[in-house]
Amino acid sequence: MGGKKKLGLKQMERQQGKENEAKEAKEKKEGKKAGPPKERKTTVNVIPPDAKNDKIVAEIKKMPVLTPYSVSTKYNVRVSAAKQFLAQLEQNGAVELVSSSHNVKVYKPCA
Numbered sequence: 001m002g003g004k005k006k007l008g009l010k011q012m013e014r015q016q017g018k019e020n021e022a023k024e025a026k027e028k029k030e031g032k033k034a035g036p037p038k039e040r041k042t043t044v045n046v047i048p049p050d051a052k053n054d055k056i057v058a059e060i061k062k063m064p065v066l067t068p069y070s071v072s073t074k075y076n077v078r079v080s081a082a083k084q085f086l087a088q089l090e091q092n093g094a095v096e097l098v099s100s101s102h103n104v105k106v107y108k109p110c111a
Helices: 009-030 054-062 068-075 079-092
Strands: 095-100 105-109
Touching (some): 068 079
């Protein structure tokens, strides 16, 4: 039962020091190898698309179901901006609310 005892602060500090030294020695020994190229993070817009733009509204009406996540991925905006955008579309009458919970609101385009 008992298992291994918890190390004291001084012992833990020594152990971390040894691990860091071993890691540095290993990196020195191997040299700096080039790993795979790192992916660049894409920037996400904060400003939602214009809810009065006919082209965007036409694209939205083609989608069978609208959620904040689906709009945010399609237009590369934050989820909060997509929520605002969908609320504007609902006020304009382009979409209607189908279901709502405390997490997600689901909309469908009006015909």
